Amino acid sequence: MTSEGAVVSNKQVIFKDYVSGFPKESDMYVTTTSTKLKVPEGSKAVLVKNLYLSCDPYMRGRMSNLASEDPQFSPFQPGSPIYGFVVAKVVDSGHPEFKKGDLVWGIIGWEEYSLITEPERLFRIPYTDVPLSYYTGLLGMPGITAYFGLTDICSPKEGERVYVSAASGAVGQLVGQFAKLMGCYVVGSAGSKEKVFPEGIDIYYENVGGKMLDAVLLNMRAHGRIAACGMISQYNLQQPEGRLQLTSIIYKRVRIQGFVAFDYFSQYSKFLDFVVPYIREGKITYVEDIAEGIESAPAALVGIFSGRNVGNK
Amino acid sequence: MTSEGAVVSNKQVIFKDYVSGFPKESDMYVTTTSTKLKVPEGSKAVLVKNLYLSCDPYMRGRMSNLASEDPQFSPFQPGSPIYGFVVAKVVDSGHPEFKKGDLVWGIIGWEEYSLITEPERLFRIPYTDVPLSYYTGLLGMPGITAYFGLTDICSPKEGERVYVSAASGAVGQLVGQFAKLMGCYVVGSAGSKEKVFPEGIDIYYENVGGKMLDAVLLNMRAHGRIAACGMISQYNLQQPEGRLQLTSIIYKRVRIQGFVAFDYFSQYSKFLDFVVPYIREGKITYVEDIAEGIESAPAALVGIFSGRNVGNK
Numbered sequence: 143m144t145s146e147g148a149v150v151s152n153k154q155v156i157f158k159d160y161v162s163g164f165p166k167e168s169d170m171y172v173t174t175t176s177t178k179l180k181v182p183e184g185s186k187a188v189l190v191k192n193l194y195l196s197c198d199p200y201m202r203g204r205m206s207n208l209a210s211e212d213p214q215f216s217p218f219q220p221g222s223p224i225y226g227f228v229v230a231k232v233v234d235s236g237h238p239e240f241k242k243g244d245l246v247w248g249i250i251g252w253e254e255y256s257l258i259t260e261p262e263r264l265f266r267i268p269y270t271d272v273p274l275s276y277y278t279g280l281l282g283m284p285g286i287t288a289y290f291g292l293t294d295i296c297s298p299k300e301g302e303r304v305y306v307s308a309a310s311g312a313v314g315q316l317v318g319q320f321a322k323l324m325g326c327y328v329v330g331s332a333g334s335k336e337k338v339f340p341e342g343i344d345i346y347y348e349n350v351g352g353k354m355l356d357a358v359l360l361n362m363r364a365h366g367r368i369a370a371c372g373m374i375s376q377y378n379l380q381q382p383e384g385r386l387q388l389t390s391i392i393y394k395r396v397r398i399q400g401f402v403a404f405d406y407f408s409q410y411s412k413f414l415d416f417v418v419p420y421i422r423e424g425k426i427t428y429v430e431d432i433a434e435g436i437e438s439a440p441a442a443l444v445g446i447f448s449g450r451n452v453g454n455k
Numbered sequence: 456m457t458s459e460g461a462v463v464s465n466k467q468v469i470f471k472d473y474v475s476g477f478p479k480e481s482d483m484y485v486t487t488t489s490t491k492l493k494v495p496e497g498s499k500a501v502l503v504k505n506l507y508l509s510c511d512p513y514m515r516g517r518m519s520n521l522a523s524e525d526p527q528f529s530p531f532q533p534g535s536p537i538y539g540f541v542v543a544k545v546v547d548s549g550h551p552e553f554k555k556g557d558l559v560w561g562i563i564g565w566e567e568y569s570l571i572t573e574p575e576r577l578f579r580i581p582y583t584d585v586p587l588s589y590y591t592g593l594l595g596m597p598g599i600t601a602y603f604g605l606t607d608i609c610s611p612k613e614g615e616r617v618y619v620s621a622a623s624g625a626v627g628q629l630v631g632q633f634a635k636l637m638g639c640y641v642v643g644s645a646g647s648k649e650k651v652f653p654e655g656i657d658i659y660y661e662n663v664g665g666k667m668l669d670a671v672l673l674n675m676r677a678h679g680r681i682a683a684c685g686m687i688s689q690y691n692l693q694q695p696e697g698r699l700q701l702t703s704i705i706y707k708r709v710r711i712q713g714f715v716a717f718d719y720f721s722q723y724s725k726f727l728d729f730v731v732p733y734i735r736e737g738k739i740t741y742v743e744d745i746a747e748g749i750e751s752a753p754a755a756l757v758g759i760f761s762g763r764n765v766g767n768k
Contacts, residue, residue: 211677212677370704373705376701376702388668388686388689388699389664389689390713391683391711393528393713396713397711397712397713398701398704398710398712399709399711400704
């Protein structure tokens, strides 16, 4: 038990340097610093204790030294902690809207304790009758990605055929369940296997890219929609893979739409209205892959690019 | 002068056999048959004299033996005339809505005279104060393609940057002019040169595909739109070219939409309302490449795949 305002040790996962090719555990290291369990006098910051860190494929992009117009995609700083989606508990607060004990999620550093100077960007955790780790998955960014990518980008209609790649991943497993609840036929594939509907595909929820996308393009039906939120097969390549037969999208009137979950965060409550009743009725399940201890975070993050799905502290 | 009901000679351009790779003149031949200048007794058919035949890149697809769900894209029949967009004059009619002397355009065989059994699918020529050949271009399928691809697929906003490939082609030259009239900045490229805006591209009107598309993808701005109505660089290849760096569409929220002009033919009058006043004010120009005589049609069609733009009889 630490008293308020005490100085405690604070383990951090530090980003060593920019990565090319597959990331390795040695691209990160764990170090121990110390932190005071109190926000600076007069500041509106919030100090949190981090409970769950999420390993997400999009984080690979931030390990490369590529400029981005989006602050959400700007590179990690070598020598500073990695950051990603985190579930945390408020330890001390100078902000009128947060108080000690509040549960939040948002983009936070990979460390045991974080001082957050812009707490307005955190989400409050609305329900605690589900596992808190769900706010890095089903009820967090992956859930928002799955829901709005499917509904807003693909407008699924009853009876349509939905194909999901990386269907065992944090996002993919939800797309499939959401699409079924909306009356669609769903086929998912995991790994590199290509399974498609013999009758063709109305909606493809793209998580993989490369050869998988090419196989799907040839099987799209007229007026098909492809929601592209990730292409994990391509992130670690120097050259893009696959000679895409894009001409087929013309006469099939196929739409390919890139999208970013951050754009839908303002509609979080709409997503919760949809998903929470299904969770309570047991109609949605969610598989998590949880590793213990912040020391295991680098291995968990590296693991998602070699076939593992989600890793959390 | 031929009397009504007379039998006249009728030159036809016959499709010899399915093509792989670049089409050659010898994939077609001109033959002479005869036809009676009268529709069969009691039929609702229309007999037309063809005035202008249009050579369009999409016709390459019909020269391959590939099944299509769309009748508009089903393969030509070896041993039968090629068909495409044609401007024609009614010679005889069994249909109550057409009479001798009416001018029409639509998909018609490449021959001097054609008996049309489904005249409902023809369009009447609404204005004759413009060159009749325009109904195979500016006021025909290419114009419809340019207009609806730009407006319906790309929703151009004033000040946006529009890039057009194959900008000297039948469609490309119109996209550029339409976009300028809508207040956009336009850059066009012809041939294989890649010229892009240093500040990036909001709208790309895709006629080329392959390496051109890849270069553009890397230069798209956030929320950019790509209207894909053709990829002429790819039509004659056995394998698609270019390793497309599609991952960039995700974080840039780019939309790629394939579309087919046929889907907009029902909105022809809306397009005319837009374009005809500009033509009359001299604010739209249109460059045509007209070859004389049906015997020159095979060379004209082959020519569009080696750098020529439009060929008409």
